[in-house]
Amino acid sequence: MDPAQAAAQAKFARLGFFILPLPRGSDFGIDGRLWTVDKFSGVKLLPPGLHFFVFSAAPSATQQAHLPGPSSQGVATRHGILRFYRDAETVVEEWDNVQEELKRDALGQAPRKRRRNTKEGREETVVSEEYLKSLDKSLAAYPQDDVAAHWAGLTSFVTEETLARVVGLDEHGCGLVDALMGSTLDERGAAGATSGKRTWGKAREEEPEVRVVIDEDEEGNGVSNEPVLLEFVKFDVKRSWPEGAVGEALTRWSRDKSWQLSHVVREQLGDDPKELLGELQLAFILFALLHNFSSLTAYKALFALICRSATLAQPPSSRPSSASLPSPLLSSASLPLFASFLSLFLAQIQFLEADFFATQLPSLERDLLDSLAALSQALSDSLPHWTAIGEKEPGTAGVWKEVVKRWDALAAVTMERFGWDLGVIRGTRAAYLAQGGRVERAEDEVDLEDLEEGEDAPYVVDDDGLRGDDHDDEYY
Structure with missing residues (x-):
């Protein structure tokens, strides 16, 4: 075997498999790529890293007979499996088309465990090489060329700890989730109930709650019938001030979410803002x-929590005293937080179809524009302070310039794709309309069209090194 063949074989040995036989006509997707399957058993040649498998199983003949309409195919609930692949690993799942769920284990008996940490090891699936060869014709190759461009930008800050904390991991290291699962940030979910069933773009009424039996008490093997929730960080968007705040402090922190963001990161995320991203x-x-x-x-x-944290956009020396606060605000590392936020949001915007907001979620567009207007104002107000500091600290000046470049790149892309007019960061406040997010330009303000060419042209910057270390001048 020549060196090239040996290298190719070694690379293949490090790639993983995901095996999930689905009925013909089912929808299956991986890392943002979706297709309808025919003779399909899974995906091969999975590179290490996070992968997201999404599927909607086609109804069986018995189920089809009970669906309304003479030729209706029905719309099955979407299910998802999130998993971090290491080196050569194989995950085998089996779909129960009668119960319309993944089987609990290989024998379809014991309930799956769900743990909220990564400390425990995960069980490996042992599959013979002969079995994999027998499935080879029905295994799709990982669509590297189709997903590589966008998947990294959509998941660059998601760690296995993030996945375990929010979704929970079973004994094989898989995070199981479906379209109906509720969240701790739901109005009803916060009180311990799941969200009602919904379709994409419109809520259905009077649908039953979804309850999943899991083992939440791993040490005692206790089984819980409580609904499983996505456990995002918990905070009340309508109550963002410190306990006991009165007067000016109450007014400030009810509008400015800087204290709330700092408190969430410190108390729930181990003081690591990257986990919030x-x-x-x-x-x-x-x-x-x-x-x-x-x-x-x-x-x-x-x-909204990130965009409306106006004080965190200021240098620490320009912020109000935190002596009266029960916990201090984030340090100057919050400036790289905004740089990374703008970068990841740009990746999300580029992933969505150009008509996404107009045809599917127009209310989301209004919410995002209102939040971005608040962020634009906060960054514009902080510009003189960072400029003054940058004259003495070149490293800090570089971070601020990166924030400005990323804002300009976002403004250019959103103008082209969605017609958004985000404006440019200025040293004075820009006046935004309450609901539209549109800017009323000052006479001396530079228009986006003037930024398309020349040295001031906005561009998408490389995120290499964003995760960095803990230095204030490093990007997250």
Whole structure:
């Protein structure tokens, strides 16, 4: 065997398999690519990293006979499996088309465990090489060329810890979720109930709750009939001030979410803002690919939390004293947080179809524009402070310039795709309309069309090194 063949074989050995036989006519997707299957048993040649398998099983002949209409094929609930692949790993699942769920285990008996941490090891699926060869003709090759361009940008901050905390992992390291699963950020989910069943774009009325039997008490093997929720970070968007705040402090932190964001990161995310970005990305792929409406609620809440944290856009020296606060605000590392936020949102916007907001979620467009207007104002107000600091600290100046470039790139793309007019970051406040997010330009303000060419042209920057280390001047 020559060196090239040996290298190719070694690379193949590091790739994984996902085996899930589905009925003919089912929908199956991986990492944003979706197709209707014929003779299909799974996916091969999976590279290491996070993968998201989405599927809607076609109804059986018996189920089809009970569906309304003479030729209706029905719309099955979308199910999803999230998993971080390491080196050569194989995951085998079996779909029960009668119960319309994944079988609980290989024998279809014991309930799956769901753990909220990554400390415990995961059981490996042992599959013979002969078995894999027998399935080879019905295994689709991983669509590397189709998904590589967008998948990394959609999941760059999602870690296995993020997945375990929000979705929970079973004994094989898989996070199981479906379109009907509720969230801790739902109005009813926060009180312990799941969301009602919904279709993409319109809610259905009077649908039953979904309850899943799992083992939540791993040490005692206790079985719980409580509904399984997506456990995003918990916060009340309508009550964002510190306990006991009165007067000016109450007014400030009810409008400015900086204290709430800092408190959430410190108390629930181990003081790591990157995990907040990971939850935002996870919420996006769950609602965009799985059509999980509870994740849409979480996404809007997390998006607004970041955009409306005006004080965090200021240098620490320009912020109000935190001596009276029960916990301090984030450090100057919050500036890279905004740089990374703009980058990941650009990737999300580029992934969506150009008519997504107009045809599917116009209300989401209004929410995003209102939040982006607040962020634009906060960044514009902070510009003089960062400029003054940058004259003495070149590293800090570089971070601020990156924020500005990423805003300009986002503004250019959203103008082209959706007709959004986000404007440019200015040293004075820009006046935005209450619901439209449209800017009323000052006479001396530079228009986006003037930024298309030359050294001031906006561009999409490379995110290499974003995750960085803990230095303030490193990007997350």
